[in-house]
Each structure stands twice: as structure tokens, then as C-alpha cells.
Amino acid sequence: MTCPEMKNNMAEAxxxxxxxxxxxxxxxxECAGCAAEFAGLEATWKLLDQWQAPEPSAFFxxxxxxxxxxxxxxxPASFFERAKAWLLYSSNLQVRQLAxxxxxxxxxxxxxxxxxxDHQPVPVAQTSATVRDLQSYDGNAQLxxxxxxxxxxxxxxxxxxx
Numbered sequence: 001m002t003c004p005e006m007k008n009n010m011a012e013a014x015x016x017x018x019x020x021x022x023x024x025x026x027x028x029x030e031c032a033g034c035a036a037e038f039a040g041l042e043a044t045w046k047l048l049d050q051w052q053a054p055e056p057s058a059f060f061x062x063x064x065x066x067x068x069x070x071x072x073x074x075x076p077a078s079f080f081e082r083a084k085a086w087l088l089y090s091s092n093l094q095v096r097q098l099a100x101x102x103x104x105x106x107x108x109x110x111x112x113x114x115x116x117x118d119h120q121p122v123p124v125a126q127t128s129a130t131v132r133d134l135q136s137y138d139g140n141a142q143l144x145x146x147x148x149x150x151x152x153x154x155x156x157x158x159x160x161x162x
Contacts, residue, residue, distance in 0.1 A: 001023050001024060001026075001027045003027075003031060003033065003034055006024060006027050006031070006034045007034070007037070009024045010024075010034070010037065010038050010041060011041075014041050014042065014045050087099065
């Protein structure tokens with residue numbers, strides 16, 4: 001038997017007041033740690049068996065009822081304190097469940113609204129018109145041919161007028 005198994009058996013033997021198995025007795029005889037723990041548990045249990053609960057005072061009931069009357073006649077100061085007392089101390093447990101459900105719904109709706117309002121599109125980097133024109137010129141070989149053709153037409157037109 002191992003020490004963890006022995007600890008489980010010790011608790012069962014002491015709490016249920018049944019005798020230990022032969023294997024458990026053998027383990028206690030061999031293992032000093034388990035023997036010390038078993039002796040400590042037995043001593044504690046015997047002390048608890050000897051303990052007597054103190055008797056309440058003769059005026060306990062009278063004092064309790066007097067305090068209850070005072071608390072019943074005292075009205076909480078504000079509406080919120082009365083609502084809190086009613087929610088905490090009423091016997092209707094369904095109110096707490098409804099309040100928890102309503103709070104969860106408010107949090108979901110509020111969180112969803114906040115997430116939608118907080119979403120901002122990512123700004124696109126602005127480029128100037130000159131840069132866009134140069135980029136389109138670089139990518140279009142046909143445009144260069146047309147410009148060269150126009151350039152050639154201008155030279156022939158200025159040369160003919162001279």
C-alpha cells in the first residue's frame with residue numbers, strides 16, 4: 001500500500017469508526033510519517049468527542065426577539081437600500097435570476113453597440129496627383145508611344161511653318 005492510499009484509508013477509518021485493514025496496519029507499522037499522521041488524527045478525533053457545546057444564556061431568546069422587532073420596524077433610509085434589501089433577503093430567488101439575465105442582456109447590447117461605434121475604417125494613404133500620373137505613365141508603354149508620336153507631329157508642324 002502506498003502513502004496516498006493509506007491517507008484515504010485513514011480518513012475513512014477515523015470518520016466512519018471502522019477498524020483498519022491488515023494491509024493498512026502493516027503500512028502504519030513500517031511508515032513513520034503515516035503512523036504519526038494517524039496518531040494525530042486519532043488524538044484530534046478523541047478531543048472532539050470530549051468537547052461539549054456551551055449552553056446559550058437564559059436571556060438568549062428574549063434578546064433575539066427584541067433585536068428582530070427593532071430590525072423589522074426600522075425602515076431603510078433610501079429607495080436603493082430598500083431595493084437592495086428586498087433583492088438580497090427576499091425568499092423569491094427568481095428575482096435574482098431575472099436581474100442577472102437583464103444585466104447580461106444590457107452588457108451584450110451595450111458591448112455590441114460600443115463595438116459598432118468604435119469601428120473606424122483604416123485610412124488610405126493619400127498620394128498626390130503628380131505621383132499618380134507618373135505611376136500610370138511608368139506602367140503604360142502604349143502611352144509613351146502615343147506621346148512620342150505626338151511629339152514627332154509637333155516637330156514636323158513647327159518645321160513646316162518655318
